[in-house]
Amino acid sequence: MSPTVVGMLVIISLHIFVILASDSDPLLDFCIPNSESDFRPCKNPYIVTTQDFVFSGIKFPGNFTRNGFASISVNSNTFPGLNTLGVSLVRADFDVGGVNIPHYHPRATEVAFVLKGKIYSGFVDTRNRVFAKVLDKGDVMVFPRGLLHFQMNVGDSPATILGSFNSQNPGLVRIPKAMFGSGIKDQVLEKAFGLSGKEIGSLRRRFVPPGLR
Helix, strand or coil, X not given: CCHHHHHHHHHHHHHHHXXXXXXXXXXXXXXXXXXXXXXXXXXXXXXXXXXXXXXCCCCCCCCCCCCCEEEEEECCCCCHHHCCCCCEEEEEEECCCCXXXXXXXXXXXXXXXXXXXXXXXXXXXXXXXXXXXEECCCCEEEXXXXXXXXXXXXXXXXXXXXXXXXXXXXXXXXXXXHHHCCCCCHHHHHHHHCCCHHHHHHHHHHHCCHHHC
């Protein structure tokens, strides 16, 4: 095979990879999901209104967890106007000392903008290098797609972050819950983390929903 052909195949492969790395391009101006059972995926554009493109659900913080963290996701599931547009966002609020536990988004890169407060923020790459620093109001940090990242309020007052994603549904995998709140066998977790069966059980009681215990 000639070098020219090889080069063309590499370029084509990279192009396909870029296409698959994000949401597909829309074929219409917009596609508000159709709630009627007439087999059409999009609402008739002639009955779409301005309200279909407005969401007012992040004016105030969400419900705080015991980690001192609250978040409200604005994706295509909660805001149908985002459907097919390839974007979404999240409002994240932190009590003093609040933590957004290590997690990742399998389908999107995130750009986080600090609205107020002081946030220790960072991510870990595939070489286990940590890229982290304290962000102040007005700072922006990017978390590459699929990489583990975390945030913690290190200031003396509440903090708020607005995160945006290049996917209408970025997905969310929280590491502690994925490890100890799922159906992974105890033997695997014991060997992976060097924990006893009793310790595994204690962690499961914390992360497994009551109805699944």
